[in-house]
Amino acid sequence: MKNLKNDLFIRACKRLSVERTPVWIMRQAGRYLPEYRAIRSKYDFLTMCKTPELAAEVTIQPVDILDVDAAIIFSDILVIPEAMGMKLEIHEGKGPVLHNPIKNENDFRSLREFDINDKLKFVLNAISITKNELNNRVPLIGFSGSPWTLLCYMVEGKGSKDFTKVKSLIYNNPNLAHKILDKLSDIISNFLSAKIDYGCNAVQIFDTWGGILAQKDFIEFDLQYIQKVVQSISRKEEIIIIFLKVVHHNLDKIIKTEFDVLALDWTMNLGEVRKKLSDKVALQGNLDPTVLYANVDKIKNEVKQIPASYGKGSGHIFNLGQGILPDVNPENVKALVKFVKEESKIYHSNILNEI
Numbered sequence: 218m219k220n221l222k223n224d225l226f227i228r229a230c231k232r233l234s235v236e237r238t239p240v241w242i243m244r245q246a247g248r249y250l251p252e253y254r255a256i257r258s259k260y261d262f263l264t265m266c267k268t269p270e271l272a273a274e275v276t277i278q279p280v281d282i283l284d285v286d287a288a289i290i291f292s293d294i295l296v297i298p299e300a301m302g303m304k305l306e307i308h309e310g311k312g313p314v315l316h317n318p319i320k321n322e323n324d325f326r327s328l329r330e331f332d333i334n335d336k337l338k339f340v341l342n343a344i345s346i347t348k349n350e351l352n353n354r355v356p357l358i359g360f361s362g363s364p365w366t367l368l369c370y371m372v373e374g375k376g377s378k379d380f381t382k383v384k385s386l387i388y389n390n391p392n393l394a395h396k397i398l399d400k401l402s403d404i405i406s407n408f409l410s411a412k413i414d415y416g417c418n419a420v421q422i423f424d425t426w427g428g429i430l431a432q433k434d435f436i437e438f439d440l441q442y443i444q445k446v447v448q449s450i451s452r453k454e455e456i457i458i459i460f461l462k463v464v465h466h467n468l469d470k471i472i473k474t475e476f477d478v479l480a481l482d483w484t485m486n487l488g489e490v491r492k493k494l495s496d497k498v499a500l501q502g503n504l505d506p507t508v509l510y511a512n513v514d515k516i517k518n519e520v521k522q523i524p525a526s527y528g529k530g531s532g533h534i535f536n537l538g539q540g541i542l543p544d545v546n547p548e549n550v551k552a553l554v555k556f557v558k559e560e561s562k563i564y565h566s567n568i569l570n571e572i
């Protein structure tokens with residue numbers, strides 16, 4: 218990673234000193250950007266994911282337009298269930314749909330074994346092209362859903378309000394849930410290892426739906442498998458980020474896993490979490506994404522409070538607490554990135570010792 222022209226993100230993830238807090242945005246390649254919509258108007262979402270040149274192009278758009286400190290490869294967490302044989306459709310505005318969701322053992326058995334280098338080669342090719350085109354300007358992040366989050370979609374078939382199907386599965390047929398989670402853990406760790414092998418400097422595991430579980434169930438059906446994935450990823454100095462949503466409990470157990478960065482949603486208090494975890498990991502986040510609907514002065518005020526909450530010193534990567542929403546004004550996003558860069562400097566200089 219020595220060749221990177223901008224390695225602020227890497228240094229902050231490793232809690233090494235930085236001149237300012239690095240910033241990137243979850244879902245930074247997306248519909249809020251007119252440049253993304255121009256390409257999306259010609260191709261459907263999955264075609265974009267499966268055409269490495271297009272995926273690389275939209276991956277780099279936010280680096281050019283927003284001047285963020287990291288790129289995240291354009292893809293989706295649901296390419297794994299699709300590679301396992303489930304039919305995936307992503308409808309504009311309605312979100313993703315997986316046809317014939319898993320109801321029983323037979324449905325699970327009918328899923329196929331697959332070779333990542335065949336069925337998911339398009340993601341690896343997109344990483345190669347992106348690395349080439351980025352030419353070491355900023356680090357590249359790869360990602361996957363957590364086993365639990367993928368199970369939610371594979372059993373519900375789509376996003377859900379109360380997740381009754383997947384919750385019924387864990388109470389009525391926990392063995393089947395564990396079998397699928399175990400299988401997904403193997404696939405995810407192999408896939409993330411391949412992404413690292415193809416040049417990703419970091420990988421992020423999105424645990425979007427861990428917060429719907431009771432605390433004990435979170436450990437049994439979610440955290441246990443995140444740990445399995447993390448332990449099996451083959452890496453050298455590459456970084457592992459875990460994104461949790463609405464998981465305020467079990468932080469002491471969570472950080473026993475060997476990852477580098479904990480990404481938080483906006484309902485958590487950065488400073489409090491930092492204190493609780495005694496700087497054992499770096500923290501990423503966690504501005505409420507709806508702040509981007511406010512005017513620029515208000516955005517500046519809200520942005521300032523995030524590094525203030527984290528406090529002095531390295532180990533913080535600025536991000537939203539969830540993916541950016543599709544209808545925000547890109548000018549506000551540009552302003553946000555600029556404010557983070559300006560307003561975070563004082564937390565990394567010695568001047569603060571004198572305040």
Ligand code: CP3
Nearest residue numbers: 243244245246247262289291292293294310312423425540
């Ligand atoms: O961060 C990035 O820029 C990388 C790209 C990325 C996408 N999806 C592109 C995408 C990433 C990291 C994801 C992760 C993802 N996908 C998650 C976990 C993160 C989270 O937000 O909780 C989840 C749950 C999914 C599943 C998924 N895919 C949903 C719920 C949707 C619908 C979103 C919507 O607003 O319609 C998708 C589709 C999707 N994935 C889009 C993008 C840019 C929109 C598709 C379009 O252009 O129409």
